[in-house]
Amino acid sequence: MNKVLTSLLSLGVAASAALAADAVTAVKVANVADAAAWSKAKFSSVMLYPQTAIEFNDKKANEANEAPKAKKAEVGALYDGKNIALMVKWADGTKDAQSGYVSTLYPDGFAVQFAGATKKAQPLPYIGMGSDGRPVVVHLQKATEKVYEPNGNKDVGTQLNRQQTGVFGKELADYDAKVASLANTDYERVFVGEGFRSLTEVKDNSIQSNAAMTYGTNGWSGTLIRPLKDGYVNLGGTVPVSIAVWDGSKMGRNGLKNLSSWVAINFEGQKANGAVIAELADSKGNAAKGKEALAANGCNGCHQVEATDPKSVMAPSLKNVGGYSTAAYLRESLVKPSAVVVPGYNRNAHSNTPWYNLEKGKRVSTMTDYSSLDKQTLEDIVAYLKTLKAEVE
């Protein structure tokens, strides 16, 4: 029985693995903290799509992100007996690090998200923040830099020669004190989330991790090392992971980012987890038929569907939804609209067109439940939604 099931599963695995968009291989090494170990890593391309579900109220940021493009990141993974290490490399023409006493600087950053260990692996948590009963762990690193430049001009010409401590000793000490007083300390955060607005910073050191960012030629390289197992996750076999990057020059923060869909990390030498791979499988529907079905069901009454459609305030924009959403998530959203309610503005930001109502403290989507549609039509719509994505930079 077991054998039959396993072989059936592996058949399914082989089929869906071929359809799954991106996957990363984690290579076993002796010690992930050893920098030399990265020479053994196998890097894979992972597409990061602009998250455009909602437009925020920052005028300049909106202008800077009129037509956002997808980015390609190279992701490698290593693991040893205790830890996993991830390296994310992505292009970014400008280095934006949080430094100095300024109000309008947004640092570049990256985040790695893991699905929390739950009894059931499916369905996976929502890609952004997790969902009810389906927690995620998010590691966030933002670029920081200690520079004393009180005018915000990056004017560091007044700095003194550090070798000349005999002459400049006191000035250097004063300078260091000034820099320290600006307190741009390392900005590494770990969060757990179980749905929007529940994201909570882990401050009790129950998650040990070390993230860092280095700027090289025209781009960043970010690394994260964390335990394979702690109170929140249990990594091995096949692990869904999601990567996000922020571009400070485009005033990126929170939703203003590029993120990947759930991507499988396959632990080399370990048994693949068929359930996870199946969950990441693409839709087999007919996108052309789906486009018609979507129009016939009036989805574009509330949603902006394609980038050329008018902007929507009533519901999240779908113009890039195919890039970062799994088919499984899209399927769920059609039949259970309240499973994940994308937050957008507060409800009173658009009080006449709320996209959810509060019922007993729970957010209930105002979207129609499409569970009455037949399976094939739903699958076609999902297939069409999967085609909605920004072009690559």
Next chain:
Amino acid sequence: MSKRQLAMVMDLNKCIGCQTCTVACKTQWTNRNGREYMYWNNVETYPGTGYPKNWMELGGGFDAAGDLQPGVIPNLEADYGVPWDYNYESLMGGMSDSNSFHPHVSPTWGPNWDEDQGAGAFPQDNYFFYLPRICNHCTNPGCLSACPRDAIFKREEDGVVLVDLDRCQGYRYCIAGCPYKKIYFNPKISKSEKCILCFPRIEQGLPPACAQQCVGRIRFVGFLDDEESQVYKLVHKYKVALGLRSDYGTQPNVYYVPPTESPAKFDAEGKIIEGSTRLPVEELEKLFGPAVHDAIKTLKAEMKKRKETGVSELMDLLIAYQHSDMFRLDNHYYQQVAKENKRNPLAPVDTRYIAGKFTKAGGHH
């Protein structure tokens, strides 16, 4: 909307622009820890650029349909101004390189850069008045509506709008959403901070620092549902206190008695033009809405009545003979709230201003 709402009324006829409120607030809350550039309370010259620079043109607030409008986040150096220090130490110690008194940065902008400039041509028809501003603790706050993290909340017990610094991740949409630009980004902790209406003081029977220190006695503080409070009388009974730019749709809870008294204009020979007034009423209408006309009428009528008969409740209120005539706080109420929420009720540190409607007789002197 909160259960009760604290409000402040500022009488602009009495503001002399001394900045004592600004300093009171600064020393109490904003002279440290990344808040140095912030003025939770500022006094700007109107007409003028204001603080931050041209804040009225930076968007935020709501349109007529109730939709939040996009806004611009001001730049610390160009729009707020970098706070600067002077080289006191080197001058005092006689070790100055230049023997001159100079700031440690070259400032290009700061609050009150255009202080007392105003508008019009001197001496014929120049004019200005002072406009003190704090957070309006709006009933429909733009900052709260803009926050995707739900990090901003309005206290149920008194309507004070606060930032939950644990939830805040420094996205700054609140700054774009606030049409008054009265919420600020703290670059040191990478979170937003704002005027808290001195709630720790109010809960214990002390008025906000800006209001208590005000030498012009222009500020009244109390609950809007307390019909005996000065703020109720000025806002609802006499309708002489009006919200600032209520066209932004946030329903501000800081109210202003518009400046009614301004000198007459001079003609080309420097002679007084009888019956003229320097302050254009259109400017007041822009700030306080069309209700400003009735407010001015009431103020003028009551002033006349007081002159002729010696009796006017409104004038007595606005004169504020005693410090305790300006505030009706409610420590007993907060004690009740604390008990209901299983928090430790705080004893008053000052009983002079505790006169609110939930205060038992004999609870103050």
